[in-house]
Amino acid sequence: MNPVDFQAIAPELILIVAGCVLVLADAFVPRWRGTFGALTAAAAMIAVAARWMGPLPGAVFSDALNIDALARFVDSYVLLAVILVAVLAGPYLTRTGAQVGEFYALLLWAAVGAMVLGSSDHLLTVFVGLELLSICLYVLNAFHRGSLVSLEAGFKYLVVGAFASALLLFGIALVFGATGSFLLPSAGGALAARPVFGDPVLLAGLALIVAGASFKLAVVPFHAWAPDVYQGSPTPVTAFLSVVPKGVMLVLLARVVVHLAPHAATTHWVSLIAILAVLSQTLGNLVAIAQQDIKRMLAYSGIAHMGYALVGLAAYRPGAPAGGEGLTGVLVYLAAYTVMNVAAFAVVSAFSEGEEEQHLIADLAGQGWQRPVLAAVLAIAMFSLAGIPPTVGFIAKFMVFRAAVGQGLTWLAVIGVLNSFISAFFYLRVVFLLYMKPLPKRPPAFTDPWPTRLAAGACAFAVLAFGILPSWLVTAAETAARVFGR
């Protein structure tokens, strides 16, 4: 353990300390509460800056963490989500009477958990990161203590989350039993030296890890919790929940695929991931069509989007150059999904009169001409989620489908684009309501405070900017994906 190790985890340390400061400030100087959102965003920005300016030494703390280009990519989008959610949460929490330091502290600590989970090859560190992330989220989901739906969301996420953690932990134990190592590269090395094709213990371990991760990703058939939790959680938390845990879990899954799959069950692996991808896309999109509540619709849309992202993972082949086209696609997909989904939730957080109310899609009628900025952001987010250029959503789909076609999985790409076609139906319905329906007789009393517009506008800008000039994002993802191939 040397000073370089601590320098490498400076961003994590900054966030942990900032979280503690916020909790203390809440207790001792409660009149500062109005600035907590800004402080949280500032802490996250400093952490991002520290990550980009600091060293990338690779493995630190005896291989417990890998601070490399991949970690930088993952941290960047986790913290981007934190910044956006912190900005959004200010007016939202003030309106719902929950403007307290713990919220922001939990948000920052959850981010640390996600960053640790995303940047480790060591399965035990992964588990610790996951638990930190999950426990913070259990509390955040139920943050509206007075609201039954919020409590229900927190409880559901707790039960399902604990179950998923248990599956994952059991899977880790079995993989350790089969390979003798918690470290994914050396576990893979052990397998390479001693071929164990079809070893039931290893296969069971892999299957359990995939199942545990699938719960967190909310891919079919492990998705049932998502709509209720999305609907009940405070909207800024839903925004965080919909992008961060899913993103880092995909990275973990990618690590497992890269290190273990070449030596155990490669072909089965492809079909397993492909089946999950197809089921998630199809079921998510079809059920989303029937939703009346926009948060539930976005939950099903999220299920479908993880299906698209999995296509990139299914298209991974060992030995492919640059860590595989598919892994690049997955990373681009995560970044794209973050900005477009947070954009959507930012607008949803403004378009609700109270947290007890349902967030009916029908309430959006006529808002396009009433609140042009937020409506335009929501429309852009919908087009991006539907994968219509020139948005980043299209670039992301292009990347994963490109990888699939390159690996002879053209059928998977065809199913993917047909699903995009289905999804256009419900995404465009939102646009239709915004612009083509008249305002109702009694227009809903929505508020659109400037921080919400700022966060939403920034997301929409990113959606279009990365959609029109994707070069920087793609290059960053390629650099990060190359780490996998190490």
Place this chain on the structure above:
Amino acid sequence: MLDHALLSAIIFTPGAVALALVFTPRRAETLSRVAGLLASLVTLALALLAWSRFDGANPDFQLVEVRTWLPTLGITYRLGVDGIALVLVLLTAFLQPLVFIATWSTIHDKVKGYITAMLLLESGILGAFLATDLFLFYIFWEVMLIPMYLIIGVWGGERRIYAAVKFVLFTLSGSVLMLVAILVLGWHLHGVTGTWSFAYEDFLHSPLPLGSGFWGNPQLLAFAAFALAFAIKVPVFPLHTWLPDAHVEAPTGGSIVLAGVLLKLGTFGLLRFGKPLFPTAWEQATPLFIALAVIGVVYGSLVAWAQRDIKKLVAYSSVAHMGFIVLGLFAGGVAATQGALLQMINHGLSTGALFMLVGVIYDRRHTRLIEDFGGLAKVMPLYTGAFMIATLSAIGLPGLNGFVGEFLILTGSWSTHPVAVAIAASGVVLGAIYMLSLVEKVFWNALTNPDNAHLADMTPREILAFAPLAVMMVWIGVHPATFLALSEAAVRRIIGG
């Protein structure tokens, strides 16, 4: 200097003005209208400048612009214009100012949004004609969807929502598979050359491999994906069902652009990508497309004949006219292909004019049913004259533009597909029947409906919007060589003749 950015300037002038309009006050309606008109006039001027710089004898892409865009994937921002693209760009740039003039005061609601959507649509269309990178082409192809969806859905008629959703879903269902086909092409080229590129010209020399049957034949499958996207846009029978709804429900300006230019993207796509990229599959699919084209000609004409709504009649006549164009494209040969290209322009002019004129009468009477009219020639002589010119152009009267295009297509296809030509020629007769009977019922019969007794004739603004179309109809009818000469070299390169 200008030459190196001229095509970009043509594409992005409307789009840039549209973006600037977003930041203007909502109430400044006249400002939006003037800005829209000026933007489209500047675009037209730039297109004419490109024409003056264009060398018709050179079959290659000219005024080429290449910029790096996504270098690791071999995707470039690559523009170029050949004779085929040039005439269509000229048509697009020519029609847009007329659309703004024709609908100057007919859109009252959300004027700024309407002008913005129209300009974005124009940018998308021009981009699709000028892109010479498949990825870039696909982006522009899809970008057009959103403004058109809004134009139909926000400013359209009673059943606008249904029409807008149907339009989007039809178009999208075709184009998503084209994306997969583009990816397949990209990987194939990577396999052949070892480098990444989506540049159109790089694909010309390495067609996809052939296989057996349909599912085992990569070239045929990829062609099917492209052809489906284009056939829906054209639209080729039986994929045409979105068209009458979209045309009828769209506001007049939307109908003009839709019929005048948007449909041409389908036939342009077939011409640009069909034979050059998929030579064998093109040959294999020819009988199918010839048959569908001929069916479209006859079916479209018959259904148009049966319509009671003038706008719907014109919409179905589009199905028939586009059938002619598809026939010319697949019949092969320089004459038929040139005729098809010229007919794309002609259809843009004549159908654009007809939709514009239907808009004129709709603004006055708020009905488009044929039975509500009769004897209009007595009260609206100018309007009657204008409608006659457009009708005669549409049915191919010698001396006007439509004749030249149809004649070239039919004579050019005769040697290879005599039966198809014989059946399609009946479409010419049917076209004359339904259009002239429309004219008779609306303009010549007795003026029985008192509502029609005091209709105002065309205003100077409406005449200003129509007159350039009439001039072009005569120009092409008398001296088609102006435009045929532009595209001949490029067509020869594609046909290989």
